[in-house]
Amino acid sequence: MREFTAAPTFTIAEGDTIVDSVYAQAEQAPERVLFSRPVDGDWIDVTAVEFARLVSSVAMGLIANGIQPGDRVVLLSATRFEWTLLDFAIWAAGAVTVPVYDSSSAEQVRWILEDSGAAIALVERAAQKELLTGAPETLRRTLVIDDGAEATLVADGTAIADVALRERLDGLRAETIASLVYTSGTTGRPKGCVLTHRNFLAEVRGIRTATIGDIARPGNRMLTFLPLAHVLARAVSLAAFDAGMTQAHWADFKTITEQFARFAPHTILGVPRVFEKVRDGADKKARAGGFVKAAIFEFAERTAIRWSENLDHTGGFARPPSPLLRASHALCDRLVYAPLRAALGGDCAYAISGGGALAPRLGHFFRGLGVPIYEGYGLTESTAAHCVNSPGAIKIGTVGRPLGGSGVRIAADGEIELSGGVVFAGYWHNDAASAAALDDGWLRTGDIGELDADGFLSITGRKKDLLVTAGGKNVSPGPLEDRIRSHALISQAVVLGDGRPFVTALITVDPEAFAAWKSTTGRPASATIGELRADAALRAEVQRAIDDANSGVSHAESIKKFVLLERDLTEESGELTATMKVKRHVVAERFADRIEQMYRSPDR
Structure with missing residues (x-):
């Protein structure tokens, strides 16, 4: 252990x-x-x-x-x-x-x-x-x-x-x-x-x-816009x-960028989807400006990622950037990074992300443009963050190290367990659930992870969500889903395959990205996702996201087939929680016929 x-x-x-x-x-x-x-x-x-x-x-x-x-x-x-x-x-x-x-x-x-x-x-x-x-x-x-x-x-x-x-x-x-x-x-x-x-x-x-x-000092500003019920x-x-910062509150996500400009926060707390929207919005704007602007953004994104990867320590020292990378980064800063930082208010020194997995590529992109995102991990039962990346101690792709006085361990079956002053006292009027969650002061999280020699924790899956195919292969759907969702066109991905001969996925398309895709590919603006579900170009775009996710797993774990759903998953329909987590049992029951179709169809 x-x-x-x-x-x-x-x-x-x-x-x-x-x-x-x-x-x-x-x-x-x-x-x-x-x-x-x-x-x-x-x-x-x-x-x-x-x-x-x-x-x-x-x-x-x-x-x-x-x-x-x-x-x-x-x-x-x-x-x-x-x-x-x-x-x-x-x-x-x-x-x-x-x-x-x-x-x-x-x-x-x-x-x-x-x-x-x-x-x-x-x-x-x-x-x-x-x-x-x-x-x-x-x-x-x-x-x-x-x-x-x-x-x-x-x-x-x-x-x-x-x-x-x-x-x-x-x-x-x-x-x-x-x-x-x-x-x-x-x-x-x-x-x-x-x-x-x-x-x-x-x-x-x-x-x-x-x-x-x-950053946490009097006079600095933070805009609080995520639900405080979380x-x-x-x-x-x-x-x-507690640090004496000045806070403003805002609850309308549709107008949040206007409030960034008004309040000019020094730090932003968001969930991964917030940062994905910022990146995707910049990409969409660039593509709307024509081939040249789209190419500039793609080059700037690659440069930001290379710059960030260059900052990762090797033997305790960051690699100095090459003259070419330094010149490219300076050019991209003027053309792309500075406008993006301005869209966040102009004074944002860094951001904090939690509530879900942040794609490493997105983490590198933001660090490369000058707004590092410090990802953390925790549960309601650990009073929010238990582990965090922090200035001077960051490994993109991990959720950081435990907060002061806290501990993390990996059980024999791979489950992450947490200890420390942030761990809750138990569930209200539910002794059985409390006993199941706590083991001599250690919180059983239900998450699967790995801990490196420096104490940095990586989340690799969810214990209860672990799929076991008919061939006996264990598949963790979370990393696959996170990687698929990082594609600008995709809103939700639900990976399936428990007791089945191979792995499949239900995919939903982001409505805003879908409208932009129709415009750039010449599809009718009025066309619905249902009408274009079989469209070869649309399926090819989604397949690229699937292929990217599959590149990180073995053949037995890879997604063989997918179905595009006619609508997105929503909280109102009972398919998502208030924190935008997928209710797998609800989705599996609601779309059972679509799932069965994938397994009945002979082609793979």
């Missing part, structure tokens, strides 16, 4: 809590700008002392509404300033935040309300109150953010003496439960992960000491707050 443990880089006292930072910053730097908040069409600065007052006022409003220490408060909203404000206020009142995705179904919301026993629900829009129909008797009140929930709670709190809040804050400990974060439920009902203040503190301090270094966005946002 290979194992690696990182030396501790911080300590956590018994009385430390995640909410302490609110009042520490208000005392130490009261005029420090922590947030840029949208108000009536303008963006208003919120200082440390102003934020602390808001947190206290809203917390006292929760106390006035009968919230007791340990009570659960559901927070159902897209990413916005009020999300963070309410999260801190819930903690200050001694309560437990239960985040819920704003895209959740009524069934999911009802289950979380029932399982958590929530006392109050805070929802973003009035229409979302319908999701609470049939809520358990524990739910005493529902407040709507858009209808002034913040002001209502502040007004309610005026009846509460300051000493009541002080008592709640004094009663908090590092071991106090801070949040119940429900898993995405790819294989069944979501389970509530019990995360304590210690878990969040270990995550925040681990991130600050390992990942964002000099533990990754929440943890990184908390780390940025």
Whole structure:
């Protein structure tokens, strides 16, 4: 069993809590700008002392509404300033935040309300109150953010003496439960992960000491746009707050590039798809400009990748670039890289990626253009990141080394197991699941991986997703799917083959890329994917992505056939989780006839 443990880089006292930072910053730097908040069409600065007052006022409003220490408060909203404000206020009142995705179904919301026993629900829009129909008797009140929930709670709190809040804050400990974060439920009902203040503190301090270094300091900016209901966005946002950075919130992915230009963030947190969209958008724009511009972009991409690969250490030293590579990179910087950096706001020094595998080629591309992406790995059960690449300690293609004080080991069957202060306390009211997940403080992740001699972890598959063909060959679908999805035209790939004679795949096409492909290949703009499923040129383009994925595996593991689906997989149709993970059992059941066709057809 290979194992690696990182030396501790911080300590956590018994009385430390995640909410302490609110009042520490208000005392130490009261005029420090922590947030840029949208108000009536303008963006208003919120200082440390102003934020602390808001947190206290809203917390006292929760106390006035009968919230007791340990009570659960559901927070159902897209990413916005009020999300963070309410999260801190819930903690200050001694309560437990239960985040819920704003895209959740009524069934999911009802289950979380029932399982958590929530006392109050805070929802973003009035229409979302319908999701609470049939809520358990524990739910005493529902407040709507858009209808002034913040002001209502502040007004309610005026009846509460300051000493009541002080008592709640004094009663908090590092071991106090801070949040119940429900898993995405790819294989069944979501389970509530019990995360304590210690878990969040270990995550925040681990991130600050390992990942964002000099960027995480007062005056620097971060744009938070991933769902705060996801533990990754929440943890990184908390780390940025603790470091005194200025944050703005935005939830509309369609207009996110406009906000990059407005806010000019110094760092960006994204999932791989965000960075794929940035790269694909630049490629699409270049192709629309004609052959010359398309060729320039292709050359610039190759140059960026070579430049980045040149930075990889050999024997402790980076290879110096050749004069030709240096000149090519300088030229590409003026023509391609500088405009791309400008599209990210112009000040972005690096990005952080999590929530899925980042294609190594994409990692090299961004590092080569001057915006390195530091990939990490973790689960809800590990309070987000457990391993991270960091400045001065990066291996593209891996998810980095453990945060300070954390350990990783590879079990005999290849499963990744994690330890450290970020590992959760267990599942809410589910002792059987907790016992199955934890082994003497080690978290069984269900992921398969490899650990190198320097402690860098690589994810090679998912234990539960492991396919065993009829010929007895073990196939990990994840790496194949990630590589296929890296193709600009492809949105989703689902690799199949368990108990079958060979490996196959269901493929969906990205709608935006499909429109561009039709334009460049002369297909009718009105043509649907269903109408062009058998189009030779379209299938050849997809086959190129399949061939690229197959080049990394043996013949027995390679994909022999694929089917193009008429539509993309969606969360609304129940095929994806809120974090865009594929629900394999749902997809396999829904497209069973298409799968059977691939195996009935004699041609391979």
